[in-house]
Amino acid sequence: MIPLLLITPLILLAALGAVWKARPVHAALLLALSLSLIGGLYLMIGAEFIGLVQFMVYVGGVAILIVFSLLITRPGDEAEEVARRPRSVATGIACVVPVLGMLLYAFSKGLPEQGSEGAAPSLPIKDLGDRLFTYDLPAVLAVAVLLTAVLIGAALFARNFDKNPEPPADS
C-alpha cells in the first residue's frame, strides 16, 4: 500500500506536467517519466512481466518515437501554445470528469469481495506463455503479421538503391 501511495502522486504529477509543459521536449520527457513510473508500479505489485514490458515498449519504443518525431519536425510557437491554454484546460476538464466518474462508479460496483485479504494471485511466466500461444494464438498471429509488415515497410523506406543519385544543384 505504501509504494502505491508514494508512486501514484508522482505518476499523476508527471502526467499533468506532460500535458501542461509548453515546450514539447519537456512534455515528452515527462511522459516518459510517467510511463516508466507506471512500469515501476507494476513491478511493485508483483506483476513483473507486464512491468518490464511496459519499460521496454513504452519507454524504449513509444517515448523514443515521440522524441524522434519531435526532432525531425519544426517546433510550434510556445507563446501561442500558452495563449491557447484556457480553452485546452476547459476541454480537458470536460473530458476528464465523465471518464473519472465512470471509473469511480465501476470501481464502487465491481470491486472483488476478497480484495484486501490474502496475497495477489500470481501467474508463473510459463503459464502466461502457454495461454498466449494456445488460447490467444489468433491474436498473437495477427499482431505478428502486422509487425512483420511494419518491419518490411521500414526496411523498404531505408532502402536507397539509386545507382546514380541526382547531383545536387550547385552553382
Added chain:
Amino acid sequence: MKPVLVLLLTLALSGLGWAGEAGPLVTGESLPRLPQRLVEMILEAVSAPEWLVAIGSFAAAAGTVVGVFLGGFALLSLFERKVLARVQNRLGPNRAGYFGILQPVADGIKMLTKEDIVPTKAEWLLHLIAPVLIVVPAVLALGVIPYGREWLPVPLELGLVFFFAVGAMTEIAIFMAGWASGSKFPMLGAMRAISQMISYELPLMLSALAVVMMTGTLSLSGIVENQQGFHLWILPAWNILTPWGMVAGLVFLIAGIAEANRCPFDLPEGESEIVAGHMTEYSGFKYALFFMGEYLGLFAISGLWITLFLGGWQAPLPGLGFVPSWIWFFGKLAVVIFFFLWIRGTFPRVRIDQLMRFAWLFLIPLGLLTLPVAAVWEYSGRGTLGWLICGAMLLVPFVMLTVFYNRRLAPATRRYHFIE
C-alpha cells in the same frame, strides 16, 4: 616479501574456510558471496530485525558487483590504452606507477578536480540528470548476469527481459544529454546515437530470441545450465557451436558492439566529425560518468553474450570443473573485451548510411533467419543431418544477400560534386 603475503592470505582464507559451523564458510566457489554472508552473520549476531538483515544482505551483494566492476572499469581504461598503443606500435601510458598501473588513479583525480562547466544555454537539470541516467541502467543490467554457479546477484526469472528493459533507459538518457546541452554537436551526436541504438536493438533481440526459443526459459541462469556438457567428449555444448548459434552469436556480437557505441560503430562520438557527440558540453566528473556508463555497458553486453552463447560460467574443457566457475566467466570476459579492443584498433569507422543499411538490410534478415533455422535444428535431431540442412539454410540466403548487395551497393567511385 611477496611469498609471505601470499602465505598469510592463504592462511587467512583457509581459516575463514573452517570458521563456519555448518561446513566451510567460504570455498573457492562461494568466495564472491563472502561479503554478503559476512554482513548477514554480523547482523544476525547483533540480532537485527529481519528486514534489516534482508536489506543489508542485498546491499552487500549489490556492493560486491558494483565494486568488482568499478575496479574492472579502472583496469579497462588502462588496459584499453595499453592495447591500443601496442596495436599502433606505441608504448602507451607508462609514467604513473610501474607499467602505468596508477594511470586510472591519476585520471580519476584529474577528472574530480576539473571545473564542472554548465553552458549558459543548457537546461541545468536535464544536463545534470543525463550522466547519472546513463550509469544506472548499466549497473542494473550487471545485476542479473550469472557470474558463477553460486554467484547470481539477482536471481530473476525474467532476467533477459529485464536486461533489455533497463537498456531502454540509455537511449532516453543520451537524448537528454544531447538536447539539454543546448549546442549543435551534442544534438547531432544524440540523434546519431538514438537512431543507431534503435536499429541495432532489433538484431540484438532477434538473435537473443533464438536462444530463448531453444532453451525455453527467460532466466539467464537457466540458459547457462542448458549449455552444460560436452559433445564428442571434448567440444563444449555451448550455443555458439551449433549452426543457428554461430549466426545468432555473430549477429549478437556485432549488434552488441553497436549498442555499446564502440568502434567501428562509434559515430555518435566521432571525434573527427562532431567533437565528442553528446558528451561535448560535459566536463569533469560528469564526463567521467559517461565513460563509466559506456564501459559498464560494455561489460554488461559482453557478459550477456558470454551467458547466451559462450556457456556463461561453464568450463571450456572437460575435467576443469574444479576451478571456481566465476573464474571461467571472468576469463571469458577478459578475452571478449580484448577482442573488442582489437576490433577498435583495427577497423576504420563506418559511415552513417553504411551503418543503417548494415543493420536493416543485413543483420535483421539474418537475425530473423536464425529462428526457423533453430527450429529445424531442434527437429532434425541435432546431428549431422541438422548440420547439413541448417548449413544450407544459412549459407544460401547469406550468399544471395551478399551477392545482391555487392551488385547494388558496392562502394563505387565516389564523386564529390562540390570539389569538381
